Each structure stands twice: as structure tokens, then as C-alpha cells.
Amino acid sequence: MAEEKAETVKNKQVLLRDYLNGFPKESDMIISTCNIIRLKIPENSNGILLRNLYLSCDPTMHGLMRKPESPRRTSIPPCKPGSVSGVDFIAGMPGLTAYVGFYEVSNPKKGERVYVSAASGAVGQLVGQYAKSMGCYVVGSAGSKEKVDLLKNKFGFDDAFNYKEEHDLDAALKRYFPDGIDIYFENVGGRMLDAVLLNMRKHGRIAVCGMISQYNLEQPESVSNIAWHLYKRVRMEGFTVFEYLHLHSRFLDFVLPDIRKQKITYVEDIVEGLENGPAALIGLFNGRNVGKQLVAVAHE
Numbered sequence: 001m002a003e004e005k006a007e008t009v010k011n012k013q014v015l016l017r018d019y020l021n022g023f024p025k026e027s028d029m030i031i032s033t034c035n036i037i038r039l040k041i042p043e044n045s046n047g048i049l050l051r052n053l054y055l056s057c058d059p060t061m062h063g064l065m066r067k068p069e070s071p072r073r074t075s076i077p078p079c080k081p082g083s084v085s086g087v088d089f090i091a092g093m094p095g096l097t098a099y100v101g102f103y104e105v106s107n108p109k110k111g112e113r114v115y116v117s118a119a120s121g122a123v124g125q126l127v128g129q130y131a132k133s134m135g136c137y138v139v140g141s142a143g144s145k146e147k148v149d150l151l152k153n154k155f156g157f158d159d160a161f162n163y164k165e166e167h168d169l170d171a172a173l174k175r176y177f178p179d180g181i182d183i184y185f186e187n188v189g190g191r192m193l194d195a196v197l198l199n200m201r202k203h204g205r206i207a208v209c210g211m212i213s214q215y216n217l218e219q220p221e222s223v224s225n226i227a228w229h230l231y232k233r234v235r236m237e238g239f240t241v242f243e244y245l246h247l248h249s250r251f252l253d254f255v256l257p258d259i260r261k262q263k264i265t266y267v268e269d270i271v272e273g274l275e276n277g278p279a280a281l282i283g284l285f286n287g288r289n290v291g292k293q294l295v296a297v298a299h300e
Ligand SMILES: NC(=O)c1ccc[n+]([C@@H]2O[C@H](COP(=O)([O-])OP(=O)(O)OC[C@H]3O[C@@H](n4cnc5c(N)ncnc54)[C@H](OP(=O)(O)O)[C@@H]3O)[C@@H](O)[C@H]2O)c1
Pocket: 057, 058, 059, 060, 093, 094, 097, 118, 119, 120, 121, 122, 123, 124, 141, 142, 143, 144, 147, 187, 188, 208, 209, 210, 211, 212, 213, 214, 239, 240, 241, 242, 283, 284, 285, 286, 287, 288, 289, 290, 291, 292, 293
């Protein structure tokens, strides 16, 4: 009997109360402990038992928690209210995103001037390091002094600034890029994109990875400086990592040696316990996280 008891656990879940409408709130999610799960594989089964240690929080989840008829397009099926929201995607997803966005979409060349927004986030911190490793000049922006210090002192960006302290983003970009920007790695959208367009160099490239400033708005902000695509012959291309999964093994061959040699570094922000998952997810949209947001749900 005691042995049977040891083979069961309570199933703690984060449930979506209803489809999201606007900025996500903790009250949109419920922590529920129900269902007893038997930790035993049925005899003669080929199944395996996995212990999940960490869950990943990603801005993309917000899109999956909205009504499916929303105009946002995704290759991942949306969640239904009442389903578990803490879906962990693919190991290394931010790394692969940075890799394909920078190397495949941006077509970088040594010595080019690269600007990365939301640069201390999971994707941005890697883009900056990839760009530095191929001899580019790299500037990042982030939303706090702590993050700006990380960009300059840990990730090796040539320079960085706190966009929240810049009243005039155009002037700020001209300060860091007096000769203009060759590559903009776009993570935020909105007024940042508008300012960047005024500062692109001829034949510059914009890799549109994300537009986190727009995800929660009922009315997306308009971008006024579209004509600068023409004036500077700029190529702007959106991409999703899910269309590049075939490059994952090539990406691992590229990145694993650098990780082993500690030529590439990474900052994670780990909160403890599934019950803190909703706050961690919401924190992505107000910049609470410093680096890749994870939720530790168990210990080895
Ligand atoms: N295309 C793809 O396949 C793909 C894959 C993964 C991620 N993405 C996108 O890439 C972007 C970065 O994702 P991530 O995982 O690196 O991010 P992350 O680590 O989750 O961090 C998100 C960061 O965005 C910044 N942010 C939040 N709201 C903002 C706003 N209104 N204006 C400016 N910055 C804001 C915050 O940092 P600050 O303190 O700097 O504000 C926050 O820490 C997101 O837009 C995401 O949707 C796309």
C-alpha cells in the first residue's frame, strides 16, 4: 500500500481562466491542484517517464492565449481556456531564433553596424554576441541600468542605452550610430521601429523577430517613416523560428563549441515554483525579467 502511494503525485497546473484581452494579468490564470497522476508506466508499455525540471516563459505564449480568430498568425495551435499554459517549446529556441534571425535573415558582414532592441532578453543577448564574434559594431537597448550594464560588461556590446530614459529615440540612435545602422534586429516595434527607419543606412536590413511593445495593444501603433525603406533601399523581413527548425543541428554544431569554450555566455532569470509562473510570464511584458525567464518546477 505504501509503495502504491509513493507512485502517485498531485498534478499542479496553471490554467488559463479565459482568453486574454489586452495586457495579461495574474488573475487571467489559476493555479489548480487536481488529478492524481500515477508515476508508473503500464507494464509492456514502451513509454518513458519524464521529470520536468524547468518551464520556459516566452512572449509568444501571449499570442497563444488569445482568441484563435485574433489576426495574429502562428504555426502553433492556440491554448483553450482551462488548458495548461506553461508549455515548454524547444530546447534552445531563443538561441536558434537569434541564429537564424541574424545569420539567415540579416545577411551580416564583418564591420557592419548592428542595433538590437530588447537586447538583454533571451534572444537579444545572443544576437549581440553573434554580431560581436563576426566583427560588427553592436549597440543594444534595454529598459534599466542593470540591463544596460549587463549588455556592456557581460555580453560585450560596444555600447548600450536605456530606452526608457530617452525622450527622443531618433536623437539617441544618432548618438550611437552617427553613420547609420546596417542591421536592425527588431524585437519591440512601435516608436522604436519608427526611429530606427530614420537611421538606416543604404541597403540596410531589418530582421523582424518580434514586436513585444505591440502585443497587448488594442490598436497597434502606426509607423510613419515607411518611406525610408525606399529612400535607403532597406529590406525588412519577418521570420519565425518554427520555419527554420531544419537548421537546428547546424545551429548546435555552430554554438556548442563556443559554449564549451565559454566564448558565449547567457543570463537566465529563474523563479521557483509553478505558482510563480503567471507572474513570471507577465513580467516579460513589463521588463521584470533579466535574461531568459525560466520557472523551476522541480529539483534533480
Ligand atoms: N520570430 C520568432 O520566431 C521569435 C522567437 C522568440 C522570440 N520572438 C520575439 O522576440 C522578442 C524577444 O523575445 P525574448 O524571448 O528575447 O524576450 P524576453 O527575454 O522574454 O524579454 C522580453 C523583454 O522585452 C522587453 N519589453 C517588454 N515590453 C516592452 C516594450 N513595450 N517596449 C520595449 N521593450 C519591451 C523587456 O525588456 P526591457 O527591460 O528592455 O524593456 C522584456 O524583458 C519578442 O518580441 C518575442 O515575441 C520571436
